[in-house]
Amino acid sequence: MRFDNHIVLALDDLAGDGAVEVARQLAHGLDAIKVGYPLVLTEGLAVVDRLSRVAPVICDFKVADIPAVSAMIVQRAVRAGASGVIVHGFVGHDSVAEAVAAAEGMDGFAVTEMSHPGALDYLQDRSEEMAAMAREAGAAGIIAPATRPERVSALRGIVGTDMVILSPGVGTQGGSAGTTIRAGANAVIVGRSLYRSPDPPAALQALLDDMMA
Amino acid sequence: MRFDNHIVLALDDLAGDGAVEVARQLAHGLDAIKVGYPLVLTEGLAVVDRLSRVAPVICDFKVADIPAVSAMIVQRAVRAGASGVIVHGFVGHDSVAEAVAAAEGMDGFAVTEMSHPGALDYLQDRSEEMAAMAREAGAAGIIAPATRPERVSALRGIVGTDMVILSPGVGTQGGSAGTTIRAGANAVIVGRSLYRSPDPPAALQALLDDMMA
Numbered sequence: 001m002r003f004d005n006h007i008v009l010a011l012d013d014l015a016g017d018g019a020v021e022v023a024r025q026l027a028h029g030l031d032a033i034k035v036g037y038p039l040v041l042t043e044g045l046a047v048v049d050r051l052s053r054v055a056p057v058i059c060d061f062k063v064a065d066i067p068a069v070s071a072m073i074v075q076r077a078v079r080a081g082a083s084g085v086i087v088h089g090f091v092g093h094d095s096v097a098e099a100v101a102a103a104e105g106m107d108g109f110a111v112t113e114m115s116h117p118g119a120l121d122y123l124q125d126r127s128e129e130m131a132a133m134a135r136e137a138g139a140a141g142i143i144a145p146a147t148r149p150e151r152v153s154a155l156r157g158i159v160g161t162d163m164v165i166l167s168p169g170v171g172t173q174g175g176s177a178g179t180t181i182r183a184g185a186n187a188v189i190v191g192r193s194l195y196r197s198p199d200p201p202a203a204l205q206a207l208l209d210d211m212m213a
Numbered sequence: 214m215r216f217d218n219h220i221v222l223a224l225d226d227l228a229g230d231g232a233v234e235v236a237r238q239l240a241h242g243l244d245a246i247k248v249g250y251p252l253v254l255t256e257g258l259a260v261v262d263r264l265s266r267v268a269p270v271i272c273d274f275k276v277a278d279i280p281a282v283s284a285m286i287v288q289r290a291v292r293a294g295a296s297g298v299i300v301h302g303f304v305g306h307d308s309v310a311e312a313v314a315a316a317e318g319m320d321g322f323a324v325t326e327m328s329h330p331g332a333l334d335y336l337q338d339r340s341e342e343m344a345a346m347a348r349e350a351g352a353a354g355i356i357a358p359a360t361r362p363e364r365v366s367a368l369r370g371i372v373g374t375d376m377v378i379l380s381p382g383v384g385t386q387g388g389s390a391g392t393t394i395r396a397g398a399n400a401v402i403v404g405r406s407l408y409r410s411p412d413p414p415a416a417l418q419a420l421l422d423d424m425m426a
Contacts, residue, residue: 073254076255095329
């Protein structure tokens with residue numbers, strides 16, 4: 001996957017038709033569309049195929065199971081048309097490696113850090129170790145929060161320049177697209193502030209302008 | 214949920230009709246049926262409703278997202294007919310609490326420990342803290358591996374007698390049903406060694422006998 005526009009559209013709590021419509025409106029400025037379980041459980045995996053006709057789809061399934069089951073989940077996402085799948089790093093090297101291998105040439109991204117308060121309980125202390133492990137496991141990239149750009153920079157130092165960093169948390173959660181990209185992310189993941197905007201294309205353009213500033 | 218038979222049937226990689234058929238064959242000796250994403254992604258959430266007519270269903274979605282998204286996932290499982298949902302403890306107190314609250318009176322179970330080798334990387338050291346946190350968050354129970362019965366006993370000491378412990382890892386992975394129940398689990402979670410048996414009812418009876426020994 002390429003991230004030339006530096007923007008991934010997250011579609012979290014829309015219904016299928018609404019999701020496809022907003023994706024089409026914004027397709028010219030997107031690198032990918034991220035879909036999670038709320039949408040997929042409502043619409044079925046067929047929504048991945050529908051959206052993949054608009055832009056490459058990353059299934060944000062935060063896969064976190066034993067290796068054999070993680071692989072089964074990733075395979076189902078890829079066969080449904082996903083170009084990427086997000087897995088959790090904390091389940092360990094074998095689960096991440098088997099999930100990445102099951103992506104069959106598509107991209108596996110590992111969560112190494114999250115943006116909510118509870119992420120400080122058990123995850124935060126281990127994020128740099130998990131980033132190094134994800135690299136060893138063959139992940140195409142990692143997920144690191146735009147709400148903490150200094151963490152994006154620190155993790156860039158660990159994963160090097162050939163891995164992708166995708167950063168959620170821009171917009172409603174308070175992160176800035178421009179700051180996050182300048183801190184080292186390849187793309188920001190933006191959801192509600194785009195699809196709940198009264199004028200989504202204008203909101204997208206404002207993000208693109210922020211990154212050019 | 215009650216666990217009087219001490220057995221939860223896991224249906225991991227069956228198709229929908231096969232899953233319903235094996236569940237019906239074994240219903241007399243089951244407390245619940247655990248379904249995960251491999252089955253739900255293939256069949257859709259409707260399979261939860263179908264299976265819930267045979268026995269109470271626990272959705273093993275290992276939910277591990279930010280609180281708002283974790284809640285959305287749990288709500289979809291419960292509305293589909295699930296009596297319980299499995300979430301990950303490692304995402305922290307707020308995600309677990311919000312997921313448990315979203316279960317709307319159904320049972321939330323928290324994973325505090327896993328059985329694969331990679332679980333030693335980041336999870337194992339924090340499992341007792343996570344068990345205590347799950348208790349505070351209002352979880353109905355925790356998941357702890359039958360492959361390590363001494364860990365089941367240790368976690369029982371933390372969660373007390375009013376929380377449920379469900380233990381996967383019996384059968385194909387090497388754990389013993391009798392040993393696990395005597396170590397303090399309320400039920401063992403058994404999959405392949407039941408549904409791949411040439412005679413599933415006989416395999417179930419052997420498990421029940423092992424627990425009576």
